[in-house]
Amino acid sequence: MLQALLIFLLQIVYVPVLTIRTILLVKNQTRSAAGVGLLEGAIYIVSLGIVFQDLSNFLNIFAYVIGFSAGLLLGGYIERKLAIGYITYNVSLLERCEELVSALRQAGFGVTVFEGEGINSVRYRLDVVAKRSREAEFLDIINQIAPKAFMASYEIRSFRGGYLTKSMKKRHKEYRS
Template sequence: MFLQAIFIFLLQLLYVPVLTIRTILLVKNQTKAAAGIGLLEAAIYIVALGIVFQDLSNIYNISAYIIGFGAGLLLGGELEKKLAFGYVTYNVNLMDKNSGLVKKLREAGFGVTVFQGEGMNSIRYRLEVVAKRSREEEFLKLVNEIEPKAFLSSYEIRSFKGGYLTKAMKKRVKRLEKERT
């Protein structure tokens, strides 16, 4: 009786993170990979629900399904943070140009474009910075060390083509990896 409930719980712990990854891949327009993962997702789903539906009076199996789903959501969220698929763009708004910050970000391999704009009472500067999501913490640390009062906003990039990112960023990251080892 309890073995089935434990099995259902474990299936849910596997099912929901797989569901999370499939959803992320769909959002990132990677439909073939999402379809492949969807096969595994469907198989797990059918097995777990099949066991639950065999005896709807078994509160242990139903509870295991529900609790496993919640625990799977937590696990899936953590997994998504660790995998950090894709790219993010940060808008860094500054009172001053801060060429030192721009230089450090570029040296670290981030794509940086500087814009000048008109604020309410003065000229303002905005950096548009593109980074791999896996390097987001590194980026935030650099900005906070050099320009702690900067206003930051971000959004995820679904896709991109051309520009600095596709050529120079790959070369620069490889060079930095060699220097670190």
């Protein structure tokens, strides 16, 4: 019974570590991913080693499977809380909304406004890049000012230039001074 509990606990640690390593790889942070991978590998070997010692012990196998599932839930929760990386939102509006653009810029978001042709009228699109950790703040501003806006989002793997790069360089220079 003690082995099953240990296996369960190892899986609850292992799967979130696996999740974080995968996210780091996707975000092109390979050195960090390699460091996390060391811990992942050690936990994997220990927990599977215990399971393979006695494949007739269904309690250990069950603990491994249930721990893996619980670890997925925990890993997803941790990933949302860490919010590593950046996200881009395309916000489509039926009419120009300077109040929204101004509010987003005052909050420190980079906003680019495009005018386009819809089926029956002119449409406006805002491209907004934000740190994932600020996504809730961004959505609050949108919901307060333009709750009917159509939005699509995608995560950014890497970027170069633009408002965010300039502001990060400025903050880095200020920090070093």
